[in-house]
Amino acid sequence: MVVPESLLRKCQDFSSALADYLFPPNCCYCRKSLSPVSHEETSIWSEITTPRLCTDCAAKLPPMTDNHCLKCGAPQGPHIPSRHGCVHCKRSHFAFAGAISLHLYEDKFRKMCRFCKQDSGQNLTWYLARQLWQAEKNRLKSWQCDAVVHVPMYWTRRLVRHVHPAETIARCLASCLGVPFWHRALNQVRQVPHQASLSPSVRRKNVLGIYRATRLHDFKDRNILLIDDILTTGSTASECAKVLKRAGAKQVHVAVLARGAGR
Numbered sequence: 001m002v003v004p005e006s007l008l009r010k011c012q013d014f015s016s017a018l019a020d021y022l023f024p025p026n027c028c029y030c031r032k033s034l035s036p037v038s039h040e041e042t043s044i045w046s047e048i049t050t051p052r053l054c055t056d057c058a059a060k061l062p063p064m065t066d067n068h069c070l071k072c073g074a075p076q077g078p079h080i081p082s083r084h085g086c087v088h089c090k091r092s093h094f095a096f097a098g099a100i101s102l103h104l105y106e107d108k109f110r111k112m113c114r115f116c117k118q119d120s121g122q123n124l125t126w127y128l129a130r131q132l133w134q135a136e137k138n139r140l141k142s143w144q145c146d147a148v149v150h151v152p153m154y155w156t157r158r159l160v161r162h163v164h165p166a167e168t169i170a171r172c173l174a175s176c177l178g179v180p181f182w183h184r185a186l187n188q189v190r191q192v193p194h195q196a197s198l199s200p201s202v203r204r205k206n207v208l209g210i211y212r213a214t215r216l217h218d219f220k221d222r223n224i225l226l227i228d229d230i231l232t233t234g235s236t237a238s239e240c241a242k243v244l245k246r247a248g249a250k251q252v253h254v255a256v257l258a259r260g261a262g263r
């Protein structure tokens with residue numbers, strides 16, 4: 001049966017209107033109302049409900065750069081060799097094979113990353129994770145990851161903080177890659193002072209031995225994509241990668257939204 005063009009168009013108008021009613025189009029950062037997405041831009045329901053930024057907030061994002069350090073993921077200027085590390089990581093040894101990030105953790109992007117940690121920040125986290133996918137899909141695919149896991153949060157912190165940006169990013173990238181998201185693949189077994197409050201040398205000692213791989217998943221010979229929201233010294237991600245490799249993982253790569261200033 002051939003569906004008439006006019007009827008198809010009416011169905012698309014109705015689904016767009018219903019989506020706008022159920023999910024009012026607001027900027028996922030400042031909450032400003034946005035113009036509805038027309039069916040000419042997208043006719044897919046999931047795309048209509050995808051978080052969006054207004055033009056003012058989108059302008060707060062730093063410009064995208066094509067050149068990233070292959071070792072730690074820090075964005076850097078063009079024509080700078082990046083295979084053997086950059087100014088942020090040249091003295092660091094990581095247990096992960098490589099990393100990507102969207103932007104440096106500074107200025108307005110730093111504020112956005114902090115907003116992602118709030119209850120109302122989950123849509124922005126998803127939006128930024130999609131941006132990371134759009135910018136780095138070739139490299140993410142080239143790692144041939146079998147599953148996506150995230151840096152865990154200690155259970156008492158999880159109780160008071162209802163959102164966990166690393167988990168949201170992991171879910172988003174797993175869906176983009178078409179591979180399983182392995183929930184609770186890692187556990188944090190004891191509470192330690194928050195990394196951001198410590199000096200770089202103490203941070204490395206602070207995370208030693210605090211993560212365990214759970215027995216919920218089989219890591220043997222798997223390529224794992226490990227997710228966190230921010231990577232600063234790389235100590236946390238490296239410790240998690242070490243644990244995953246000890247559990248049998250063949251290789252671990254890391255993806256984060258922001259790369260800290262690398263001290």
Ligand SMILES: [Zn+2]
Nearest residue numbers: 027030054057
């Ligand atoms: Zn906005």
Ligand SMILES: [Zn+2]
Nearest residue numbers: 069072086089
């Ligand atoms: Zn680097």
